[in-house]
Amino acid sequence: MSDLQVEAQSAQAAGPESRTVAADAWYQLRRNWVFWVSVVLIVGISAIVLFPGLFASEEATTSLTGGCQLEDSLEAPGDKFLLGADQQGCDVYSLSIYSARTSVSVGLLTAIGTTLIGSLLGLLAGFYGGKSDSVLSGVTSIFLGLPFVLGAVVLLSSVDLPDIWGVVFALTLLSWATAFRLVRAKTIEAKGQDYTLAARALGAKDLRIMFRHILPNAIGPSIVVAVISLGIFIGAEATLSYLGLGIQPPNTSWGVMISEAQNAFFTAPWVLMVPAGFLTVTVLAFILLGETVSDALDPKLRK
Amino acid sequence: MGRFVVRRLLQIIPIFFGVTFLVYFLVSALGSPLDTLSPQQKRNPAYLEYLTEQFNLNDPFIVQYFKYIGNVFTGDLGTTFAGESVTEIVITRMPVTATLAGTALVIELVLGIVIGVVAARRRGKLFDNASLVIALIFIAIPVFVLAFVLQWLFGIKLGWVVPTGISEGWPLSYIVPAFVLAAGSLAYVIRITRQSLLETLNTDFIRTARAKGLPAGTILRRYGLRNSLIPVVVFLGLDIGALMTGAVVTEGIFNVPGIGQQLFTSIKQQEAVVIVGIVTLFVIIFQLLNLLVDVISAALDPRIRYE
Numbered sequence: 249m250s251d252l253q254v255e256a257q258s259a260q261a262a263g264p265e266s267r268t269v270a271a272d273a274w275y276q277l278r279r280n281w282v283f284w285v286s287v288v289l290i291v292g293i294s295a296i297v298l299f300p301g302l303f304a305s306e307e308a309t310t311s312l313t314g315g316c317q318l319e320d321s322l323e324a325p326g327d328k329f330l331l332g333a334d335q336q337g338c339d340v341y342s343l344s345i346y347s348a349r350t351s352v353s354v355g356l357l358t359a360i361g362t363t364l365i366g367s368l369l370g371l372l373a374g375f376y377g378g379k380s381d382s383v384l385s386g387v388t389s390i391f392l393g394l395p396f397v398l399g400a401v402v403l404l405s406s407v408d409l410p411d412i413w414g415v416v417f418a419l420t421l422l423s424w425a426t427a428f429r430l431v432r433a434k435t436i437e438a439k440g441q442d443y444t445l446a447a448r449a450l451g452a453k454d455l456r457i458m459f460r461h462i463l464p465n466a467i468g469p470s471i472v473v474a475v476i477s478l479g480i481f482i483g484a485e486a487t488l489s490y491l492g493l494g495i496q497p498p499n500t501s502w503g504v505m506i507s508e509a510q511n512a513f514f515t516a517p518w519v520l521m522v523p524a525g526f527l528t529v530t531v532l533a534f535i536l537l538g539e540t541v542s543d544a545l546d547p548k549l550r551k
Numbered sequence: 552m553g554r555f556v557v558r559r560l561l562q563i564i565p566i567f568f569g570v571t572f573l574v575y576f577l578v579s580a581l582g583s584p585l586d587t588l589s590p591q592q593k594r595n596p597a598y599l600e601y602l603t604e605q606f607n608l609n610d611p612f613i614v615q616y617f618k619y620i621g622n623v624f625t626g627d628l629g630t631t632f633a634g635e636s637v638t639e640i641v642i643t644r645m646p647v648t649a650t651l652a653g654t655a656l657v658i659e660l661v662l663g664i665v666i667g668v669v670a671a672r673r674r675g676k677l678f679d680n681a682s683l684v685i686a687l688i689f690i691a692i693p694v695f696v697l698a699f700v701l702q703w704l705f706g707i708k709l710g711w712v713v714p715t716g717i718s719e720g721w722p723l724s725y726i727v728p729a730f731v732l733a734a735g736s737l738a739y740v741i742r743i744t745r746q747s748l749l750e751t752l753n754t755d756f757i758r759t760a761r762a763k764g765l766p767a768g769t770i771l772r773r774y775g776l777r778n779s780l781i782p783v784v785v786f787l788g789l790d791i792g793a794l795m796t797g798a799v800v801t802e803g804i805f806n807v808p809g810i811g812q813q814l815f816t817s818i819k820q821q822e823a824v825v826i827v828g829i830v831t832l833f834v835i836i837f838q839l840l841n842l843l844v845d846v847i848s849a850a851l852d853p854r855i856r857y858e
Contacts, residue, residue, distance in 0.1 A: 510699065
């Protein structure tokens with residue numbers, strides 16, 4: 249939650265005893281163990297993404313330094329390989345650790361991209377209304393009319409895009425509409441509120457009203473959705489890579505690993521299950537975090 | 552109700568043109584389908600000519616689009632390099648996909664609503680918590696991982712079904728792929744039913760019904776469920792897109808010869824013409840099913856009709 253929002257909300261609060269929405273939500277969250285589980289998982293995943301060297305050695309993921317030996321192909325989990333080896337004889341655990349960065353980066357960049365584009369357009373459309381609003385809302389229904397993974401399949405199979413940025417571009421282009429709808433609705437709501445009228449009466453310009461008064465009050469739900477969609481985008485990247493349209497080898501992500509493991513799955517399930525496990529836990533962590541925060545921010549669900 | 556349907560049909564028209572334009576924009580405005588060809592395909596003049604002709608690549612973009620949309624209206628979704636009509640392929644494969652999707656829908660609705668209702672009635676108990684945890688795992692696990700795991704478990708380890716193909720017919724060959732396809736949505740149906748029923752059971756009219764002395768079962772069926780299922784129907788509309796994506800992966804892995812499997816194979820073989828044709832068809836089906844869902848929710852809830 250942004251400082252702006254906290255500030256805006258504390259400005260509204262009356263009396264020293266009352267709590268802001270953010271403080272109230274935090275009070276709820278602190279006692280929710282699901283929230284803490286997701287936080288711990290996300291801290292762990294972030295550590296893996298930022299410092300993979302702490303958890304595994306890069307040498308084990310490539311044959312260039314003698315890490316992968318063909319004689320170890322599909323070696324079962326045991327002393328030599330904690331979670332087994334893949335077809336090339338590479339350590340599946342180390343590969344999964346080093347694949348985390350691509351998978352999470354794609355999810356994170358896409359979540360940031362869709363939130364920025366969707367929120368900005370939603371803010372403008374909701375604030376100014378009129379023709380630009382009708383046009384943008386019409387465009388939104390078109391984007392919502394195309395299931396985003398199918399759209400990405402069409403784009404990535406017919407246009408030659410650089411792989412990581414290509415996937416981010418495709419997913420962002422096709423899924424900013426949700427954030428647009430949320431922020432637009434909230435902006436229209438906030439535009440009629442007394443604090444916006446007060447700011448205008450004090451002579452504030454449009455830009456100041458939009459970014460200082462409306463946006464902090466309108467962006468909350470779209471940030472929550474961004475956290476949940478971060479998880480969903482990581483899954484979407486895996487689906488695209490599994491279909492051979494996403495990340496291309498030698499770059500690696502969990503989706504690429506799963507795609508390469510499918511033929512060996514029945515004889516050596518660990519080759520597929522290990523990256524799939526990392527993937528599922530990561531997606532789950534972001535969805536849980538988003539949902540617990542969203543529940544905490546919703547006064548109707550308070551007990 | 553009639554006016555509502557007409558209004559909704561009229562709204563579909565611009566969206567239909569918009570979405571097909573978007574699909575075509577993705578194909579040829581940002582680059583050219585010739586860019587993604589494999590080296591062998593690039594050296595094959597017949598293939599280049601075929602693609603240029605199929606996508607009208609020599610025309611300006613907007614002309615390409617109108618030629619494409621004209622073909623879609625006349626039922627022509629393109630021709631494969633081998634000379635088969637995509638429309639015909641789709642028509643032959645449609646019944647298989649419809650059977651699979653129908654089975655999946657029944658699984659997600661029946662299981663989802665039953666589990667959701669039981670969870671709501673035993674709020675906070677073991678069943679409730681267990682079903683919520685399992686639902687979350689189904690939401691987080693990618694379709695293709697669940698597909699491989701269940702294919703291995705039921706097809707190989709336990710040997711209850713043949714792991715791939717539809718040689719055993721319905722239901723034996725369809726049940727596992729349909730469950731895989733339904734799993735993610737099933738999880739949402741459980742959660743939405745539970746949440747919505749809990750909210751409904753907290754309202755004044757339920758309290759009144761209780762005060763009148765109606766039996767608990769009647770209250771649940773006649774008052775509770777009826778008012779709780781609207782969000783489930785709305786969710787189904789939103790979820791059709793995810794089901795279509797899921798069908799591609801599920802049919803591909805279980806080798807179910809439907810439209811999804813055709814798309815799966817075409818993606819692997821980089822057959823852009825077939826991919827665009829099938830995705831266009833999916834978009835049309837998506838719009839029509841959404842219309843159907845809107846009509847159903849309007850029938851369930853008069854407030855939607857008069858909005």
